[in-house]
Amino acid sequence: MLKQYLYISTALDDLNQDEINKILLTSRRNNEKYDLSGILLYRPPHFVQLLEGPEGKVDFTAARIGKDKRHREIEVLHQGKTAIRIFPDWKMGFIQGNVMPSDLKSHLYSILNKTGTHPSNDEILEVLAVVAEVDLSHAQQEAQS
Ligand SMILES: Cc1cc2nc3c(=O)[nH]c(=O)nc-3n(C[C@H](O)[C@H](O)[C@H](O)COP(=O)(O)O)c2cc1C
Numbered sequence: 001m002l003k004q005y006l007y008i009s010t011a012l013d014d015l016n017q018d019e020i021n022k023i024l025l026t027s028r029r030n031n032e033k034y035d036l037s038g039i040l041l042y043r044p045p046h047f048v049q050l051l052e053g054p055e056g057k058v059d060f061t062a063a064r065i066g067k068d069k070r071h072r073e074i075e076v077l078h079q080g081k082t083a084i085r086i087f088p089d090w091k092m093g094f095i096q097g098n099v100m101p102s103d104l105k106s107h108l109y110s111i112l113n114k115t116g117t118h119p120s121n122d123e124i125l126e127v128l129a130v131v132a133e134v135d136l137s138h139a140q141q142e143a144q145s
Pocket of ligand 1: 023026027028030031040047049051061064065066067068070071092
């Protein structure tokens, strides 16, 4: 079984494009090495990230990300086991969007809590699509083909 780890955090106020590029470069290099996949969404001031892969590697990487000074107030939205990755071919996809409205966070929680149980990959994908403001099911299909 694989692990999925989904969180929302608040980026540093003055995080510039250079820093974002550095985060992506490091992420893609390390994630390749550790067999991790996922997506990073940046809607100022928030990051929403899904990491998926072998449990130990996800935990190790999540702990590193948790200590990173480029963001704070990390809130885990979901963590759990899965047999199937949502983004098998993305070492770390990235989508940057508009400023995130403050009520979006509660909307994300309501999607995740709809069934009252473990969210399905479709529900996680729905959360990511709401944050990204784009339909990601296409990206997922491409990644799987
Ligand atoms: C929002 C955010 C997302 C990140 N995502 C990842 C990631 O997916 N994988 C990763 O290895 N590092 C990620 N990092 C970077 C880690 O916090 C850390 O800097 C990095 O793993 C250190 O790697 P290095 O020792 O190879 O330089 C992220 C950092 C931030 C701020």
